[in-house]
Amino acid sequence: MWRAVEEQLGPLSEAPMVPALQPLVLVVSGPSGVGKDAVIKELQATRPDLHFVVTATSRPKRPGEQHGVDYLFVTAQQFEEWIAAGALLEHAVVYGEYKGIPLSQVTNALSRGTDVILRLDVQGAATVRRLLPGAVLVFLVAETEAQLVRRLVDRKTEPLDKMLTRVQTAREESKCAADFDYVVLNRDGELHAAVEQLAAIILAEKLKVARLGLAGAA
Numbered sequence: 001m002w003r004a005v006e007e008q009l010g011p012l013s014e015a016p017m018v019p020a021l022q023p024l025v026l027v028v029s030g031p032s033g034v035g036k037d038a039v040i041k042e043l044q045a046t047r048p049d050l051h052f053v054v055t056a057t058s059r060p061k062r063p064g065e066q067h068g069v070d071y072l073f074v075t076a077q078q079f080e081e082w083i084a085a086g087a088l089l090e091h092a093v094v095y096g097e098y099k100g101i102p103l104s105q106v107t108n109a110l111s112r113g114t115d116v117i118l119r120l121d122v123q124g125a126a127t128v129r130r131l132l133p134g135a136v137l138v139f140l141v142a143e144t145e146a147q148l149v150r151r152l153v154d155r156k157t158e159p160l161d162k163m164l165t166r167v168q169t170a171r172e173e174s175k176c177a178a179d180f181d182y183v184v185l186n187r188d189g190e191l192h193a194a195v196e197q198l199a200a201i202i203l204a205e206k207l208k209v210a211r212l213g214l215a216g217a218a
């Protein structure tokens with residue numbers, strides 16, 4: 001039968017129908033207190049195949065945070081040297097402290113074929129959209145503004161003046177969802193559901209025809 005098919009239609013190709021999946025860059029963003037760190041930590045626990053970029057910051061460590069794990073805690077001077085050397089993909093002053101993404105972490109992971117997860121504030125996400133147009137941008141939201149502030153208050157990491165700035169900024173940033181590709185609702189007590197949704201986004205994005213280079217291939 002095989003031979004008959006080949007005789008009628010010519011040799012049957014053993015070439016893969018689908019090229020190897022390309023690594024992607026996924027940005028998790030959203031206002032302060034929405035749960036970016038919490039969601040990323042939970043995703044990290046189940047997905048050793050992803051590279052979670054360790055953001056550099058000049059802000060002081062919060063209790064329980066570890067250098068090189070939660071953030072790279074560096075001095076403002078070190079930060080400025082990195083900026084001058086072009087060693088950061090993106091950087092900004094957020095609530096009076098530097099935050100930035102070491103470029104080498106991103107390029108090294110992508111060249112190994114590994115997907116990269118970035119945690120960025122809203123202005124950083126906009127910068128990455130310009131620099132890496134293929135990046136997938138996810139906007140995390142809480143159920144309500146009140147819920148977001150409850151989380152920040154319960155976290156007990158900000159004094160009142162910093163809290164006011166964060167809530168005011170969150171008000172503005174909450175209007176930015178339209179600049180993102182996906183919105184994920186991080187409901188209180190349902191972190192796991194938000195993490196599952198992120199994993200679903202990663203999978204769907206990797207299988208997109210355009211990303212596989214198949215668009216217009218016919």
Ligand SMILES: Nc1ncnc2c1ncn2[C@@H]1O[C@H](COP(=O)(O)OP(=O)(O)OP(=O)(O)O)[C@@H](O)[C@H]1O
Pocket residue numbers: 030031032033034035036037038039151152154155186187188189190191
């Ligand atoms: N789904 C959830 N249910 C209950 N608590 C949550 C949930 N998600 C996050 N939290 C808690 O809310 C607080 C804020 O979360 P987290 O620190 O991850 O926010 P963030 O977006 O990273 O904030 P920032 O930008 O200020 O660093 C933390 O104490 C975290 O444990």
